[in-house]
Amino acid sequence: MNHLLLRPVAEADLADLVRMAAASADGISSLPNDEAKLAARIHASRQAFASPDDASGEETYLFVLEDLQAGRLVGCSGIAASAGFFDRFYSYRNEFVVHASAALGVSQRMHTLHLCHDLTGATLLTSFYLDPTYEDGPAAQLLSRARLLFIRAHAERFSDRIAAESPGITDSQGQSPFWDAVGRRFFGMDYPQAEVIVGGRSKAFIADLMPPSPIYVALLPEAAQWALGQLHPVGELPFSILQDEGFDMDTYVDIFDGGPTVEAPLASLRSVRLAREVLVQDDPGPREGALLACTERARFRAVLAEVGRAVDAATAARVGAQPGDRLLATPLQAEVSA
Numbered sequence: 001m002n003h004l005l006l007r008p009v010a011e012a013d014l015a016d017l018v019r020m021a022a023a024s025a026d027g028i029s030s031l032p033n034d035e036a037k038l039a040a041r042i043h044a045s046r047q048a049f050a051s052p053d054d055a056s057g058e059e060t061y062l063f064v065l066e067d068l069q070a071g072r073l074v075g076c077s078g079i080a081a082s083a084g085f086f087d088r089f090y091s092y093r094n095e096f097v098v099h100a101s102a103a104l105g106v107s108q109r110m111h112t113l114h115l116c117h118d119l120t121g122a123t124l125l126t127s128f129y130l131d132p133t134y135e136d137g138p139a140a141q142l143l144s145r146a147r148l149l150f151i152r153a154h155a156e157r158f159s160d161r162i163a164a165e166s167p168g169i170t171d172s173q174g175q176s177p178f179w180d181a182v183g184r185r186f187f188g189m190d191y192p193q194a195e196v197i198v199g200g201r202s203k204a205f206i207a208d209l210m211p212p213s214p215i216y217v218a219l220l221p222e223a224a225q226w227a228l229g230q231l232h233p234v235g236e237l238p239f240s241i242l243q244d245e246g247f248d249m250d251t252y253v254d255i256f257d258g259g260p261t262v263e264a265p266l267a268s269l270r271s272v273r274l275a276r277e278v279l280v281q282d283d284p285g286p287r288e289g290a291l292l293a294c295t296e297r298a299r300f301r302a303v304l305a306e307v308g309r310a311v312d313a314a315t316a317a318r319v320g321a322q323p324g325d326r327l328l329a330t331p332l333q334a335e336v337s338a
Contacts, residue, residue, distance in 0.1 A: 002303070002304065002305070002318075003067055003068045003069035003070075004065060004066070004067060004068070004074075004139055004142060004303065004304060005065070005066045005068055005301060005302075005303055005318070006063050006064070006065050006066075006142055006143065006146045006301065006302040006303070007063065007064060007066065007300065007301050007302075008045065008046070008049045008061070008062070008063060008064075008298070008300055009041075009042050009045050009046070009062040009063065009064050009076070010042075010046075010064075011042055011046070013042065013064055013073060014035070014038060014039055014042060016064070016072060016073035017031070017038045017041075017042070017064075017073070017076065018035050018038060020073065020075070020076060020129050020131075021033040021034075021038060021129075023129075023131075024129050024234075030078070030126045030127045030165075031076065031127045031129055041060070041062055041078075042062065044059075044060050045060060045061050045062035045078075047059075048060060048061050048081075049061065049297055049298050049300070050298055053156070055081065055156070055157040057081050057082035057085050057121075058081065058082065058085045058086070059080075059081040059157065060078060060079065060080050060081070060126075061078060061079040061081075061147075061150070062076060062077075062078045062127060063076060063077050063078065063143075063146070063147065063150075063300075064076045065077075065130070065134075065139065065142065065143045067134075074130065074131040074133075074134050074139070075128075075129055075130040075131060075134065075139070075140075075143045076127055076128075076129050076143075077125070077126070077127055077128045077129075077143050077144060077147055078125070078126040078127035078128075078147075079123060079124070079125060079126065079147055079150070079151065079158075080123065080124040080126055081123055081157060081158055081159075082121050082122075082123065082158075082159060083119055083120060083121065083122050083123070083124040083163060084117065084119075084120040084121065088117035088120045089117055089119050089120040089121075089122070089124075090115060090116070090117050090255050091116060091117070091118065091119055091252040091253065091254065091255060091261050092113040092114065092115060092116070092215070092252065092253045092254075092255055092258075093113070093114045093116045093118060093251060093252055094111065094112075094113065094229075094250065094251055094252070094253065095111075095112050095113075095114050095214070096109050096110065096111055096112065097109075097110050097112055097214075098110070110216055110217075110218060111216075111217040111218065112214040112215060112216055112217065113214060113215040113217060113253070114214050115210055115211075115212060115255070116252075118252070119161075119163045119252065119261070119263060121159055121161075122159050122161040122162065122163040122263060123151060123158040123159040123161070123162050123163070123266075124162075124163050124164065124165070125144075125147060125162065125163070125164040125242075126164075126165075128143065128144060128238045130143055130237070130238075135237055138289070138304055138332055139304075140237050140238065140241060141241060141291065141304075141332060141333060142291055142302060142303070142304055144238055144241045144242070145241065145245070145271045145291055145330070145333075146291055146293055146302035148162075148245070148266075148269055148271040148272055148330075149271065149272075149275060149291065149293045149295065149302065149328050149330060150293070150295065150300055150302075151266060151272075152266070152271075152272045152275055152328070153293075153295035153326065153328060154295070154297060155266070158266070159266075160265060160266050160267065161263060161264070161265055161266065162247075162263065162264055162265075162266050162269065163252075163261060163262065163263040164242055164247070164261070164262050164263075165254055165259065165261045166231055166232075166235045166238070166239045166242075166254075166259045166260050166261070166262070167231065167232035167234065167235040167257065167259050168227060168230060168231070168232060168253075168254055168256070168257030168258045168259025168260075169226075169227040169230045169231070169232055169257065169258070169259070170191065170232060170257065174191065174192045175190060175191050175192070176191040176227070176256065176257040176258070177221070177223040177224045177226070177227040177258075178224045178227045178228060178256075178257050178258030179191040179194065179256055179257055179258075180221075180223075180224070181220045181221050181223070181224035182210075182215065182220070182224070182258075183210070183255070183256060186209045186210055186211065187209055191256070191257065194256065195256070210255065224258070227257075227258050228253060228258045229250075229253055229258065229259070229260050230258070230259070230260075231259060231260065232257075232259065235259070239260070239262075241333070242262050243262075244270065244333050245264070245269045245270045245271060246264055246268055246269055246270055247262035247263065247264045247269070248262060248263055248264055249262050251263065270330075270333070271291070271330045272330075274330050274331055275328050275329065275330040276328070276329060276330075277326060277327065277328060278292070278307060278308075278309065278310050278311050278327045278328070278329050279309075279310040279311075279327075280310060280311055280312070280313055280316045280321065280327070281310040281311075281312070282312060282313075283310075284307070284308035284309060284310040284311050284312055284315075285308035285309045285310065286308050287306035287307055287308040288306065288307065288308075288331060288332075289304070289305075289306060289307075289331070289332040290304075290305060290306070290307040290329045290330060290331050290332060291303075291304065291305075291329065291330050291332065292304075292305040292307055292311065292315065292318075292319060292327065292328075292329045293319060293327065293328050293329075294316075294319035294320055294321045294325050294326075294327055295325075295326045295327070295328055296322075296325055296326070299320055301318075301319035301320050302319065303318050303319055304332070305318065305329075307329040311327065311329075
């Protein structure tokens with residue numbers, strides 16, 4: 001896997017992004033299957049990487065994973081600096097309420113969903129896609145976790161709270177049991193149609209049509225109850241990486257498909273806690289498998305490498321390091337299974 005390189009997206013990557021967007025499952029990726037929208041994503045990302053230090057919070061960053069040996073892109077991942085920058089970012093918050101009757105001697109603990117925008121302003125991890133042939137091995141870690149090193153290195157551009165949405169359960173026709181039970185009743189269209197309309201934009205206009213009062217989960221159809229907080233199979237690998245990072249998995253779910261929305265303070269995440277600066281020198285000492293990144297914003301690069309207390313010049317060259325550059329390394333996790 002020494003031939004894999006994570007870097008900022010470039011204009012020349014459009015054809016590969018179109019291919020990856022077409023290969024990603026409908027309705028479960030924030031990577032739009034639309035060439036014009038992808039070109040706009042690339043332009044916005046290039047501006048974000050090149051923008052001055054006084055970032056506004058509206059920036060979106062897109063990274064691509066390149067197989068240098070094969071000469072093609074095999075994955076992408078992104079960051080939205082501030083969720084809901086142009087509008088509120090809605091989720092359902094899981095809560096439990098107790099209803100009791102002393103006269104009847106009955107007490108019931110009921111699961112409820114509360115429409116909220118608690119995560120507005122959090123930094124959002126987005127747009128994860130990895131070619132299935134690369135899922136065995138650490139490529140997924142490089143694609144997902146290197147973003148956290150970028151955020152750590154440029155913390156002034158991001159929130160100290162990180163969140164990520166994961167795709168919920170849909171059937172073979174792309175229909176969502178949770179959407180059919182909740183959203184469709186108030187929005188008047190099926191799940192694939194709603195996904196097309198949203199197209200990665202704010203969900204606030206949909207939340208405006210949702211009931212503001214709590215939803216009692218016990219009143220939902222059985223299929224919707226079962227789907228709540230469950231993952232679509234394609235989300236299992238990236239979700240497992242986030243789980244190992246230490247994200248809270250239980251508090252929020254997506255207002256569309258009921259998939260889990262995770263969140264955590266940046267400082268508590270494993271990649272950030274264990275990250276360390278490394279020097280370039282001839283004798284790096286005992287080594288271990290790690291993610292290594294050159295954190296210069298416009299020249300950000302990350303690779304899988306054997307890293308000690310330092311790295312040798314040849315390893316540093318793999319991330320395009322120049323004299324004075326800041327290099328960060330964080331250990332690989334134990335093997336993540338799909």
